[in-house]
Amino acid sequence: MKDLITVFVVSLFLISLFSCHQPTPINSSAEKNKNEVLILGTIHGGHLTDSIYNTAYLEKLITEINPDYILAEIPPNLFDEAMAGFKRDDTISEPRVMRFPEYVDVVFPLTKKMKFEIIPTAGWTRIMANERSEKLKAISKDPSRVEDWQVFEEANALSDSVYEATGKVDDPYFIHTNTYDSIQDISLQVYNRLFNVELCLGGWDNINIAHYWNIEKALEKYRYQGKRFLIIYGAGHKSWFMRELRKRDDVNLIEMKPFLDAIQ
Secondary structure, three states, X not given: OHHHHHHHXXXXXXXXXXXXXXXXOOOHHHHHOOEEEEEEEEOHHHHHOOOOOOHHHHHHHHHHHOOOEEEEOOOHHHHHHHHHHHHHHOOOOOOOXXXXXXXXXXXXXXXXXXXXXXXXXXXXXXXXXXXXHHHHHHHHHOHHHHHHHHHHHHHHHHHHHHHHHOOOOOOHHHHOOHHXXXXXXXXXXHHHHHHOOOOHHHOHHHHHHHHHHHHHHHHHHOOOOOOEEEXXXXXXXXXXXXXXXXXXXXXXXXXOHHHHXXXX
């Protein structure tokens, strides 16, 4: 536990360093060479069953975007094994990565015909995930936390009902709107307020800090190189990342809609 807390404190310190960097003086050359950043919100297993937002659609979309770098929801310590397995067997056998069809069926196969580099950026760890599950289970059964758990479940139900009422469930256009982010935040902000500190590294803010720390490292490494970055994460993370990315003066945030239009 002490080791996890230490990692968390160090992560907070480092992301603070990145977030508080001195703005680079902008001249015409720097402005011209700002990197472009897009966020692709995914639905994970839903891509295997949805009639529109499926893996074939993702393949066309990523091809149209034509990124230089894909910042993936893959932990750095698992990436080499996943890539080695893909090169060896033409498929993904690493257990964590193989849960995501957007990588197994789309991103890794596209490396054969496109020239982007995959940069793993997920802050997820198995220890964190196990601890989060255990703590949430304990909270749900704790008589002293009945009110908190009820508020959490009601927020989830409200978020789901509002989403269903839009009639645009898993619509890729809708997923890439501020309205979608606001609906997701109905439950995610309650979850964060009630449990973030308690869940330590597995809390909502805390895991996003860990993810974004790795994203920031990649953006810093290639600052002002005129490259296109595609961040691919579960759609619920999109609003958190956007709030942080808007603070940067060295990137142009690109809307997804023109690329969605292009593949219709």
